[in-house]
Amino acid sequence: MKVFFITTNINKYKEAKQVLEEYNIKLMLLKYPLMEIQSKSLVESIIWKGAQGFKILDEYYIVEDAGLFIKPLKGFPGVYSSYIYKTIGINGILKLMDNISNREAYFEAVGFLSLKNNIFKLxxxxxxxxISNEIRGDRGFGFDPIFIPRGSNKTYAEMDLSEKNRFSHRGKLFRKIxxxxKNNILHGKSI
Incomplete structure (x- = not known):
């Protein structure tokens, strides 16, 4: 089965493609810059962003967004992760975390799967x-060099793609998708 992934981020595409290959799903990259709204909710943002795809594509497609939420920074950068990465970067986040012993954080990913006819599933x-105390690793992208997922002692940037996909928010999201x-479309069940 063929499904499109609407994104301009080739790294996200590579991660998603590897996961969906396990389900015999051929993920096709559609580089198309969707408009984004500023929202305090990744879910609200992805619904708005994903609905734009109905205007350009009459096929199954996926739109995904993610954010890094740091507990002692009250969830910052959260939904603004991309903007914060482009402005203050990893070093800026580490500077904000100076002298903070609580390093708890989480990555959240939200996926929008179009089911055609303006119907979708989230x-x-x-x-x-x-959050690590320093930049570690040279793989991945974004905040990967400073995030250590529970159950590992490595940052995402220290992992190869397969290992990262086992631990990461995006890998787990695309396994759910x-x-x-597999269970609802390929096997003909009602959606």
Whole structure:
């Protein structure tokens, strides 16, 4: 089965493609810059962003967004993660975390799967972990070099793609999407 992933982020595409291959789903990249709204909710943002796809594509497609939420910073950068990464970057986050012993954080990913005819299904996945004291690793992208998921002693940036997909919010999200497609679309059940 063929499903499109609407994103301009090739790294997200590579991660998602590897996971969905396990479900015999061929993920096709559609580089299209969807408009984003500023919202305090990833779910609200992804619904708005995902609905734009109905205007450009009459196929199954996925839109995904994620954010890093740091507990002692009251959830910052959260839904603004991309903007914060582009402005103050990883070093800026580490500076904000100077002298803070509580390093708890989580990544949240939200996925929008179009089921055609303006119908969609949402998926949410969250992975808890901690913020490292320093930049570690040279793989991945975004805040990967400072996030250590629960159950590992490595940052995402220290993991190869397969290992990261086992631990990451995006890997888990796309497994949920893959299971849903396998059980409800590929096997002809009603959606």
């Amino acid at each position: 998926f949410v996945e969250r992975v808890h972990g901690i 893959g299971e849903y497609i």
